[in-house]
Amino acid sequence: MFTRSLRSSLPPLSRSFPRPAPSPLLIRPQITRSMQTSTCRSAKYERFPSGYSPSPSPNGGGGPNVWQYFKRRLGGDRAVWVYGVGVGGGGIYYVTHLERVPETGRLRFMDVDEAQERELGRQTQLQTLNEYSRAVLPPNHPTSKRVRAVATRIIESSGLGRVKSGGEMGAVEGKVPNFGGGEDIGEILFGGGEAGQAAKEGKETEWEVYVIDDKKTKNAFVLPGGKIFVFTGILPVSANDDGLATVLGHEVAHQVARHPAERMSSMKVLFALGFLLESLGLDVGITRLLLTFMLQLPNSRKNESEADFIGLRLMSKACFDPNESTKMWQRMSESEKGRGLPTDFLSTHPANEKRIRQLEKWMPDALSIRAASPCGDTSSYYSGFMDRLNPSSPYSKSIW
Incomplete structure (x- = not known):
């Protein structure tokens, strides 16, 4: 009863209250927009960086603009x-x-004159003598005399100059400085100095022979201007005068063909090509690999083969037996005992087997040159005469 009387006193729920009228400022106009879709585009890989306009092609497509x-x-x-x-x-x-090259007709780039070449050779000579000052054998040593005699026959038979005697060599060795020359770099680059002036005046080349007592080094080299260096380690490999003539003829041939000057000239070309390729965005390491394996190493092997060819002719004209050249390289292969590279692709020198094949190919021409030389058949008796004159042969393996 109490609940019913309470409900009767409350106002009815269906009663509605008045709402205020909406303000004009709150009324928003209805905006209608048209819906549009863009063309679907798929991602595309481009070799060149973004931002380069594609070049139009006749079929409507496009590619990267390399010129840009x-x-x-x-x-x-x-x-x-x-x-x-x-x-x-x-x-x-x-x-x-x-x-x-006068001797072979090979075309090459050369922009280093003879004066510069000789002066650089003289500086290297002084540095080498300073480095091995305690190991240079005296000019009157039997080994020095024997090596100088072989070099004299090769050089003077071809009219390449004259070889200084032992007395003259003693005077040259007395001029060796303590720190290797000390000449101004401008004199070297522009052909100054004593050797450069001699080259400009056209003086005859005076060859100098140095023998270095180093049994572990199987090497010999000739510097520009006629500076011959022979290490005693090469003597057991050469074994006799004809074998040594093969070595010296090869090294003298480098100077006859001016290969050192050619290498100095080619370095300028390699530097220019490397700078250009790097400017175009090629990696520095890749650039150096390309220039090394495609230009530098092949040119070096070509120079070595050319020196083998010219040296074989020089030793044949000097009455040495050219057949000994192949035997010398066979002994060289045996002395290396597999330390050499199996292929010459990674080397500055041709493989010994390749050298032997090339020498055998050139052998008929070398034998004809030897037969036409003034020595003729008497050349075979010269070595025997020298052996009797000097019984203690420096090529005996027991000495070294």
């Missing part, structure tokens, strides 16, 4: 002109400095 890439890489239109003028001028300079 190069132009941006070089630094703009002005830089392209500068590079173009530089490459064009370098090409003209390269073509105008091409020459042929």
Whole structure:
């Protein structure tokens, strides 16, 4: 009863209250928008960086604009002109400095004159003598006399100059400085100095022979200007005068063909090509590998083969037996005992087996040169005469 009376006193729930009228400021106009969709585009891989406009092609497609890439890489239109003028001028300079090796007719680039070459050779001579000052054998040593006699026959038979005697060599060795020359670098590069002046005046080359007592080094080399260095380690491999003539003829041939000057000239070309490739964005390491395996090493092996050919002719004209050249390289292979590379692709020198095949190919020509030389059949008796004159042969393995 109490609940019913309470409900009757409450107002009815269905009663509605008035709402205020909406303000005009709150009324928003209805905006209608049309829906549009764009064309679907798929991601595309481009070899060149983004930002390069594709070149239109006849079929409507496009590809990377290589010219725009190069132009941006070089630094703009002005830089392209500068590079173009530089490459064009370098090409003209390269073509105008091409020459042929007189002995073989091979075409090469050469821009180092003889004065520069001789002066650099003289500086290397002084440094080498200073380094091995305690190991240089005296000029009157039997080994020095024997090596100098072989060198004299090779050089003077071909009219390449004269070899200094033992007394003259003593005077040369007395001029060795303590720190290797000390000449001004300008004199070296521009052909100054004593040797450079002698080359400009056209003086006859005076060859100097040095024997270094180093039994572990199987090497011999000739510097520009006629500086011959022979290590005693090569004597057991050469075994006799004809074998030593093979070694000396090869080294003298490098100077006859001016291979050191050719290498100095080619270094300029390699530097220019490396700078150009790196400017175009090629990696420095890849650039050096390409230039080394495609230009530097092949040219070095070509020079070595050319020296083998010229040296074989020089020793044949000096009445030495050219057949001993192949035997000498066979002994060299045996002495190396597999330490050499199986292929010459990674080496500056051809493989010994390849050298032997080339020498055998050139052998008929060498034998004809030897037969036409003034010595004729008497050359075979010369070595026997020298053996009787000097019984203590420096080529005996027991001595070394």
